[in-house]
Amino acid sequence: MTEPSKPRREQILDSASRLFSERGYHATSMRDLAGELGMQGGSLYAHISGKEELLIEIVNQASAQFDTALFYLRDDPRPAADKLREAMHRHIRVVADNMDSATVFFHEWKHLSPDAYARVTSWRDTIDQFYRDLVTQGIEQGQFRADLDPKMTANLILSAVNWAYTWYRPGGQMTPRDVADQYADMLLGGLLVPQRGEGS
Amino acid sequence: MTEPSKPRREQILDSASRLFSERGYHATSMRDLAGELGMQGGSLYAHISGKEELLIEIVNQASAQFDTALFYLRDDPRPAADKLREAMHRHIRVVADNMDSATVFFHEWKHLSPDAYARVTSWRDTIDQFYRDLVTQGIEQGQFRADLDPKMTANLILSAVNWAYTWYRPGGQMTPRDVADQYADMLLGGLLVPQRGEGS
DNA sequence: CCTACCGATCGGTAGG
């Protein structure tokens, strides 16, 4: 009896995530992928229907992870600043725990066929709206500056958490929480030394 | 006499930037590119030596634009906050004025051959160092919070200015200066309503 | 800048 290994299909998806993220979707051949798993090119088609199915599944799994991480925060009653810190932590953790598929997600989604493409743009709108609503709540609670533009504020937040896929290294010193805490501190409090007597 | 048009080589580079940014480098065939210019595939090779030359030149031109935009700011004597605002403005303007080649730059540089690849990583280190130095100067001047980590602060700034390639639309309402001003305001002052009596 | 072509490689399939 051997150790029960991951289903072959999952192994294929894992290898595809790594190769697609390193070389890009179109620059990875099915024979490259099969070679990683000790197979011949044609043998892959016993487990999958085609190359694009791999891309679709990688992208779908990635967007599902973001959705899951942020969804229940939508109605979280905490103050906006705490909610933002928690959302950034969860968002960055999804990136950090899935560096390969996150990279594929951000780089290759434009190569999807219309149906899968539309799902990604819809996902992007949902996440965008989540952060805009969070900022609006913060303004209404009187915690965030009233002159913030929710759209641009969401853009800035999303820049920070998404761009992490380009530089974060999972084996390094910083955990996703460290990154999120530092980012949240800077974003919330600002880079400038606070001025005495400023404010209302 | 006809209007003097752009040299053919520049037309090829412009079309290549657009196609590479839309479809990706490997998914764009030389016949696609030739078709955009009303040529046959083989005719391109009267003007260029090969496909990778196009990628190398697009990436080199993009990195040169960033270098030029930021270089003379290095020794600018202004306070760090003003310098940061100006650097972000210039950085975002390069992205905004070169959406196609900026996209190619961020997405396709990993597909370069070792020499060109090394130049890009070296560029990235230079820009990284520029922003870290700027943050360090701000701390030393007493203008920025002393507890900032220059590395993470530079990461946050670079996230904001680089990620613009994913959402900025040159024909839209906001100029690069608008974006930079809003981002700089948020980063410098923070999202929170200032607390009365906070600070030293 | 075109026509015609090269060898190589692609995603995918048939049959076992």
Place this chain on the structure above:
DNA sequence: CCTACCGATCGGTAGG
């Protein structure tokens, strides 16, 4: 899961 193969397309070249 393999062997053997398919038509299509790739980047690039020769000769004009």
